[in-house]
Amino acid sequence: MSDETDLSYETDPDPAQAFLDEIAVEYRSDPAVEMGTMFRSPGLRVGGRIFAFLGGDQRLIVKLPRSRALEAVDTGTAHHVTMGSRTMKEWVAFPLDGNDLAGTLDTWRHAAREAHNFVARI
Numbered sequence: 179m180s181d182e183t184d185l186s187y188e189t190d191p192d193p194a195q196a197f198l199d200e201i202a203v204e205y206r207s208d209p210a211v212e213m214g215t216m217f218r219s220p221g222l223r224v225g226g227r228i229f230a231f232l233g234g235d236q237r238l239i240v241k242l243p244r245s246r247a248l249e250a251v252d253t254g255t256a257h258h259v260t261m262g263s264r265t266m267k268e269w270v271a272f273p274l275d276g277n278d279l280a281g282t283l284d285t286w287r288h289a290a291r292e293a294h295n296f297v298a299r300i
Contacts, residue, residue: 194236194274195220197283201230201290210298222290229297230290233259236274238286240293244268255285 198220205211205222214223214231216239221231233239239259242250247270250256256270272289275282 192236193276193279193282194232194238197274197286198222198230198232198238200283201287204287204291205294211294222294224294224298227297227300229293233271237271238274238289239269239271240289241268241297242270242289242292243296246292246296250289256289 202211202213202222205224208224211222211224214221214228216228216231219232221228223229228241230238230240237257244267247256247268250270250272251258256272259266259269259271272282272285
């Protein structure tokens with residue numbers, strides 16, 4: 179086995195799903211975390227509650243504390259999530275940057291960790 183990082187997602191036709199799968203590996207040893215669905219999209223749950231899932235247009239949608247969600251939107255890293263006419267206060271979407279897949283994966287991992295830590299406490 180090589181010591182090189184697996185960059186197979188760079189040729190994957192669905193890098194968003196590949197990223198979610200890679201993120202899920204980090205929680206393999208945590209019995210409280212499992213794969214689940216939110217609005218028929220794959221996601222991750224902790225204690226039965228979704229903390230991250232794939233949204234349309236290859237976005238990772240996560241639940242963060244309201245102040246952190248606003249900060250991510252204000253810095254341009256994430257976007258508000260709107261359901262119908264309602265903007266969610268704790269859910270934000272991190273887009274996939276096709277020009278920087280490695281950077282996207284790092285951002286998504288960090289966002290998923292923050293979301294996991296937040297949802298595990300509520």
